[in-house]
Amino acid sequence: MGTITKALNLLNHFCPGRAEIGLTEFRTLSGQDKATVHRHLIELAANGFLEQNPVTRGYRLGPAILRLAAVRERLFPARTIVAPIVERLASELGELVHVSLREGLHLSPLIHHDALIHGTRVYFDEAELLPLHATASGHAMLAFGPEHLLPDVLKDDLPATTAHTITDPVRLTEIVDDVRVCGFAFVDQGFEADVSSFAAPLFGDQQEAIGTIAVAVPTLRMTDDMKRRIRAVLPGTAAEVTDKLGGVVPAHLKRIWADAA
Amino acid sequence: MGTITKALNLLNHFCPGRAEIGLTEFRTLSGQDKATVHRHLIELAANGFLEQNPVTRGYRLGPAILRLAAVRERLFPARTIVAPIVERLASELGELVHVSLREGLHLSPLIHHDALIHGTRVYFDEAELLPLHATASGHAMLAFGPEHLLPDVLKDDLPATTAHTITDPVRLTEIVDDVRVCGFAFVDQGFEADVSSFAAPLFGDQQEAIGTIAVAVPTLRMTDDMKRRIRAVLPGTAAEVTDKLGGVVPAHLKRIWADAA
DNA sequence: GACCAAAGGTTCAAATAATGAACCAATGGT
DNA sequence: ACCATTGGTTCATTATTTGAACCTTTGGTC
Numbered sequence: 001m002g003t004i005t006k007a008l009n010l011l012n013h014f015c016p017g018r019a020e021i022g023l024t025e026f027r028t029l030s031g032q033d034k035a036t037v038h039r040h041l042i043e044l045a046a047n048g049f050l051e052q053n054p055v056t057r058g059y060r061l062g063p064a065i066l067r068l069a070a071v072r073e074r075l076f077p078a079r080t081i082v083a084p085i086v087e088r089l090a091s092e093l094g095e096l097v098h099v100s101l102r103e104g105l106h107l108s109p110l111i112h113h114d115a116l117i118h119g120t121r122v123y124f125d126e127a128e129l130l131p132l133h134a135t136a137s138g139h140a141m142l143a144f145g146p147e148h149l150l151p152d153v154l155k156d157d158l159p160a161t162t163a164h165t166i167t168d169p170v171r172l173t174e175i176v177d178d179v180r181v182c183g184f185a186f187v188d189q190g191f192e193a194d195v196s197s198f199a200a201p202l203f204g205d206q207q208e209a210i211g212t213i214a215v216a217v218p219t220l221r222m223t224d225d226m227k228r229r230i231r232a233v234l235p236g237t238a239a240e241v242t243d244k245l246g247g248v249v250p251a252h253l254k255r256i257w258a259d260a261a
Numbered sequence: 262m263g264t265i266t267k268a269l270n271l272l273n274h275f276c277p278g279r280a281e282i283g284l285t286e287f288r289t290l291s292g293q294d295k296a297t298v299h300r301h302l303i304e305l306a307a308n309g310f311l312e313q314n315p316v317t318r319g320y321r322l323g324p325a326i327l328r329l330a331a332v333r334e335r336l337f338p339a340r341t342i343v344a345p346i347v348e349r350l351a352s353e354l355g356e357l358v359h360v361s362l363r364e365g366l367h368l369s370p371l372i373h374h375d376a377l378i379h380g381t382r383v384y385f386d387e388a389e390l391l392p393l394h395a396t397a398s399g400h401a402m403l404a405f406g407p408e409h410l411l412p413d414v415l416k417d418d419l420p421a422t423t424a425h426t427i428t429d430p431v432r433l434t435e436i437v438d439d440v441r442v443c444g445f446a447f448v449d450q451g452f453e454a455d456v457s458s459f460a461a462p463l464f465g466d467q468q469e470a471i472g473t474i475a476v477a478v479p480t481l482r483m484t485d486d487m488k489r490r491i492r493a494v495l496p497g498t499a500a501e502v503t504d505k506l507g508g509v510v511p512a513h514l515k516r517i518w519a520d521a522a
Numbered sequence: 523g524a525c526c527a528a529a530g531g532t533t534c535a536a537a538t539a540a541t542g543a544a545c546c547a548a549t550g551g552t
Numbered sequence: 553a554c555c556a557t558t559g560g561t562t563c564a565t566t567a568t569t570t571g572a573a574c575c576t577t578t579g580g581t582c
Contacts, residue, residue, distance in 0.1 A: 002264075003265060004264060019336035023529070023530055040265060047266055048364030048369055054469075055466065057530065064364050065333055067364070069329075070387040079327065103309030103328070204315075208315075264569085293542095295559085299559080300541090
């Protein structure tokens with residue numbers, strides 16, 4: 001692992017509930033030597049990716065990240081483009097909808113929206129990377145993304161986050177094959193207990209999935225009727241998002257989606 | 262310069278009009294060896310900070326940046342908090358208002374808003390780092406920020422971006438001293454031609470400025486009346502933003518601002 | 523207020539990872 | 553078919569990163 005990766009990984013330890021991280025905590029979280037961590041922190045801070053709280057001496061995510069995010073959004077306004085579609089689908093279904101983009105062997109949340117009409121809600125954290133093997137989005141990504149993804153994911157053991165998580169390589173391969181045929185993915189409590197999800201792939205200009213759109217529903221509310229409603233609208237919405245992002249849905253998948261409708 | 266800094270600096274070459282950068286262009290922009298740049302690009306891409314367009318082979322800013330920005334905004338919702346205040350001031354004055362945070366020896370735009378009621382507008386680019394010596398925001402930062410800032414800025418030659426840019430170290434020191442007395446900074450066409458600005462400091466919990474709020478006006482519209490109007494509201498707004506960010510305005514500056522009103 | 527523990531931070535020889543000149547491959551224009 | 557340009561790779565050399573040990577500061581306790 002290169003120096004750059006080690007340093008950038010430090011940034012991934014922030015999450016809600018861990019807003020500020022000290023040197024010692026970073027050491028335990030990253031498993032690296034204190035001196036190494038310290039120099040990396042200093043260098044990240046010098047570049048504005050972190051900032052140090054002078055009182056607690058803890059480190060926080062810095063302003064450079066916001067600036068770069070603004071640049072990216074300006075150059076490639078994915079969030080802005082996708083937001084209204086996600087909101088529309090969320091209110092149409094009354095459930096949580098999220099769009100994620102692939103980031104290596106994970107999915108990185110781009111945006112999410114919850115209709116907030118129910119008392120129980122799916123907790124969704126835009127800070128958290130989604131694993132490919134445990135989520136509906138991940139299965140959709142594996143099915144329609146670059147070919148090397150599935151073998152890469154299977155290189156390591158698949159960690160289980162619930163009792164339902166798929167951890168068997170053979171089973172995962174079967175499921176992914178199935179997703180290729182169906183044109184969408186369904187996962188029941190694979191990542192979080194009591195949450196079931198549907199997901200469909202989003203494409204770039206290369207006919208390879210670059211991300212996914214998903215609906216996450218508390219398992220209790222995932223009735224047959226709800227499943228039907230989601231299946232009826234998800235492919236069309238995925239195609240719409242792909243189109244708005246300047247991508248192209250592969251012809252064979254277009255056919256699958258049309259046949260299902 | 263460490264490896265991390267070299268790699269992160271690659272990200273700073275993106276700007277409106279340069280959405281995608283190829284290997285060779287990166288090499289010329291950064292002045293580093295092609296092999297070095299290439300490995301850095303690969304590693305940044307592996308971490309989601311860049312993504313490669315498979316058609317053009319060019320690199321774009323990646324999704325990890327958006328995710329981290331969402332995390333930061335959630336942990337420390339500066340943008341969200343500041344946005345309504347900036348919008349209010351912008352519409353009140355009918356001119357462009359921006360808030361920036363310090364990022365090393367520069368200021369990093371956090372948010373800006375333009376009332377858009379005039380035909381001529383100040384161009385403001387949230388992608389661009391603002392120099393401390395040439396902008397009103399920078400002068401406010403130098404005056405009320407950490408003590409080491411001014412000497413650090415004066416270590417290198419001060420580049421001029423307009424004919425009005427302050428490049429003389431002695432003159433800059435005088436101006437900064439002056440800003441300390443006034444409680445705000447005024448710069449006429451120091452960074453961009455035909456733009457004049459007022460700026461006031463924003464404070465963290467350590468009585469040291471962490472950023473600035475500024476009003477940028479086309480020089481033609483910067484009449485005495487406009488100056489009076491800005492001076493009348495800027496300190497109060499700066500105090501409000503500081504307060505909302507959980508900071509404290511130093512007592513002596515509070516007095517200066519009160520006396521001016 | 524003296525003591526202690528824990529966290530932050532620094533040093534320097536040893537080791538590892540970064541470097542860059544040269545080379546290869548692919549693309550596109552003439 | 554040729555050449556020019558860009559993207560990408562190799563491998564010996566070099567310089568940067570590394571980490572055990574050490575120092576400093578902070579905060580709590582008796």
